[in-house]
């Protein structure tokens with residue numbers, strides 16, 4: 001646990017100055033404005049929660065994927081990777097904790113989106129279920145980190161990680177019901193979407209902002225957490241295999 | 256090819272090191288080879304970084320690994336610190352196999368490398384050490400206490416909160432050393448630890464290595480600097496083009512270093528060069544145009560050469576210490592062994 005916190009802290013010190021973080025903070029309000037304009041134009045004020053949740057999740061996922069792709073390349077560039085690997089600490093813990101730090105930072109985009117809706121459109125969105133909202137945001141950040149850690153290890157092997165990273169964003173947004181509800185997608189796509197943690201967290205977050213009581217909040221948060229945990233476990237397994245491979249090939253320090 | 260293993264054993268017999276090498280040796284390298292696949296244009300080739308390297312380092316010994324660029328020093332360090340697997344052969348640290356018991360090996364070693372890299376530049380020295388302490392499982396008060404102790408030990412306490420980016424190379428190097436000591440390792444692998452240090456810092460470094468030895472730690476350090484090796488090491492190994500040429504007590508190397516000298520003079524006639532070559536203690540003479548290069552094996556011989564040159568009115572004279580390759584040639588030459 002202590003290594004986890006130390007790595008989280010390390011990343012929190014590093015992240016706010018990174019250009020990726022700034023870019024997301026700059027674009028999240030714009031996305032909110034776009035979504036809200038569409039909703040207002042269609043007179044669908046009931047979709048206001050979409051306009052806050054979608055930019056939050058999109059910004060957060062972009063940040064999370066960004067750091068997942070960067071961590072190892074950056075460690076290689078600054079020459080710390082070898083030193084980290086030569087310690088007894090678990091590298092997968094470091095990786096997931098550092099990704100989590102960034103996805104937690106990404107939560108701030110929700111505050112941004114909320115402010116844009118209020119200040120720009122006069123829609124001050126209520127938060128009728130703050131506890132569910134907080135728990136869902138936390139579980140979602142963890143699930144994002146766990147899932148993105150799978151990609152971190154793949155990025156060790158693939159120098160062209162950026163392309164993979166970019167092609168992975170929009171399908172996920174679509175399959176997770178971030179942009180449009182799963183029910184609006186073809187049945188097969190909806191079914192696939194259910195296996196993605198993001199669809200569960202998107203539903204939860206919207207439910208926490210919409211009026212009526214949130215059904216089965218604990219179970220649904222647990223599903224998000226479990227999907228995230230399985231992502232982390234796959235990521236950790238992959239990472240240990242990949243590291244063994246680069247030790248054998250002698251490419252650990254290659255940039 | 257020189258059999259280093261033989262030398263190692265003979266050496267150990269000569270000094271008072273324990274009889275059972277398996278129990279006594281902190282580092283055992285057995286017939287290690289390492290190749291890398293490389294691409295040359297479109298063809299796939301192979302580079303041999305290490306070949307048939309065997310080496311034993313006793314517990315508590317400070318061992319120097321000397322060799323020119325590309326000799327394979329870093330490769331051996333990487334194998335011992337588990338970040339690279341040997342292609343052939345095996346290596347053990349404190350009896351633990353570096354490939355099969357890598358996690359246990361990592362718990363008992365500390366790694367330090369030279370240069371600007373290997374630190375989080377955007378963090379302070381203190382924050383760097385906190386993180387590295389956490390990598391070794393230290394927490395809370397133990398983590399903070401170890402950090403302060405190490406900052407103090409390497410003389411960085413008053414700059415502890417400055418960003419590492421703003422550090423001079425020597426300061427970064429001291430932080431590297433602190434990082435290597437974070438896990439309180441029994442065995443330290445130092446890959447060019449004095450790279451970028453000024454002479455004063457390099458002297459401090461020697462004192463630090465002496466302390467580490469006094470604490471009973473085993474140190475393997477690589478360097479290009481013969482004098483540094485002579486100052487801090489119990490034994491040194493010479494490595495070149497992936498092969499370990501020999502392992503030798505530092506005293507012997509030190510004697511060579513202080514003994515052998517090279518005299519270079521200009522305006523020397525062929526006759527004078529012949530007279531210099533005939534002096535006792537002069538082991539080799541080269542004469543080209545009017546330039547003379549004489550190798551001596553004793554300071555008294557150097558003095559004799561200088562005397563003869565001065566008497567003949569030659570004043571463009573300089574003396575120099577032999578470099579690593581020359582000492583190595585002297586060593587090998589004296590024993591009459593072939594060089595590969």
Ligand SMILES: Nc1ncnc2c1ncn2[C@@H]1O[C@H](COP(=O)(O)OP(=O)(O)OP(=O)(O)O)[C@@H](O)[C@H]1O
Nearest residue numbers: 250251291302304323324325326327328329330331
């Ligand atoms: N990962 C790698 N891939 C390909 N070749 C490598 C790799 N690592 C080392 N080599 C090659 O192996 C040889 C030994 O390199 P090594 O870094 O061990 O030398 P060194 O003794 O540390 O040199 P220096 O004094 O310059 O640090 C060199 O020819 C080098 O190019």
Ligand SMILES: [Mg+2]
Nearest residue numbers: 328329330446
């Ligand atoms: Mg090297």
